[in-house]
Amino acid sequence: MYTEKVMDHFTNPRNVGEIENANGVGEVGNAKCGDIMRIYLDVQDDIIKDVKFKTFGCGAAIATSSMVTELVMGKTLDEALKISNDAVAEALDGLPPAKMHCSNLAADALHEAIKDYISKKGK
């Protein structure tokens, strides 16, 4: 039911882990709905120098987390904010319709992390 790309990102997820001194962290989902994604950013001069994730969730949740980190690595914040959940799904050659819930979280987690960075910087 999953595409080859999804299985590739699920079995060899890119950028798993935490960034110790992350200056932006975003978390969405909750254990109740079965998926939690946390994204860590290291932003310098409005450019995403490093990004990592930790995810509790199904195959789609893990694959979209991995894909979103790959999509934003080295991008400017403006570019990163334009990445949508659909774009992540598309980059994975699509996801089963039943998995839209799980996969709709990765870009949201990224956007939360960027918001966190911006609000911290503002202080």
Add this chain to the structure above:
Amino acid sequence: MERIYFDHSATTPVDREVAKVMLEYMTEKFGNPSSVHSFGRETRKAVEEARNSVATLLGAAANEIFFTSGGTESDNLALKGIAFANRKKGNHIITTAIEHHAILHACEYLEKQGFTVTYLPVDENAMVNVEDVKNAITDKTILISVMFANNEVGTIQPIKEIGQLAKEKKIYFHTDAVQAVGNCHIDVNELNIDVLSLSGHKIYGPKGIGAIYIRKGVKIESTQHGGSQERKLRPGTENVPGIVGLGKAAELARIELDQRISHLTNLRDKLIKGIQEKIPDIKLNGHKEIRLPGNVNISFFYVEGESLLLNLDLKGIAASSGSACTSGSLDPSHVLLAMGLTHEVAHGSLRLSLGRGNTEADINYCLEVLPQILERLRSMSPLNANSKLAANNPCSQCDHH
């Protein structure tokens, strides 16, 4: 890669002997059992022999066995057939929160038709309390339906006691024994069972065939109308290959029962013990001892069931889970929630259901790969023993929770 099948509660392989007789009744002996000629007579004879075999397995009389298309149909026929036939006596039905959807959704339908249904809770081991059954009975109660053994966590219910209670109160007692038949000793008289559902594909028989035991004298009406097959209770030309296959599977279940129980119990206990020794932060779901001989159901904290299943599948092991992402809804298994598990623990459940073809080597292999998979998934998880679970993180899709 070698494949290991640990999903026998979902379905079992058809036994070779079963497949052999089925083929015979598709190709050479293909007559309609209602026909008067020799082609019909030979299949009629085979159908009645199969009925005998199923009856013998349950300690019932042959004329108390009716063939259906499977567990789902037997459950529907039991509930709707008894409810509608006994409407004048009362409109109250008692069942449990952990039944298969074939029971729960049939009950929901009956509620729309004016019946009242009590869904009994279960304890943390998924066990129904007989006192609760007793207290739920009213003068309008016409039927009690409690599953013999749960398909997810394997807990075996106090069937004899509930049956005794129903008998004293003159209420019909149905049990969904789809998972128990072939795995437990069942004698319908000793256990006070009035109506029982079983399915072929869980006992090394074919899919799409099942049976219902109905004690002589139970008032029930058909839900399907047509010819006079199965004494008009279940009209339609008999699925002869399926029936013959079910008969053979029931015969094998009877002959092999003790051996199957001891083989499966041994493997099950070895698997549970091994997991408990090798992997921290887990919870065995279901009753420790009073459970199906082949059922292992364990929650692994901080990981989600589907990713566990996919990883096991990549290693050649087929299993199942009660996580939401395998159920197609946002909620994890209703059985695990009814037992009081939190959502996150329910999402991390894994069911390994063993069958007669499994060996110690299969168990050892599983015990070798499972800890590695858990270590990997847990290293990726934002949850751990110290994580305070935020109940209200922003979740764009989950506002309705």
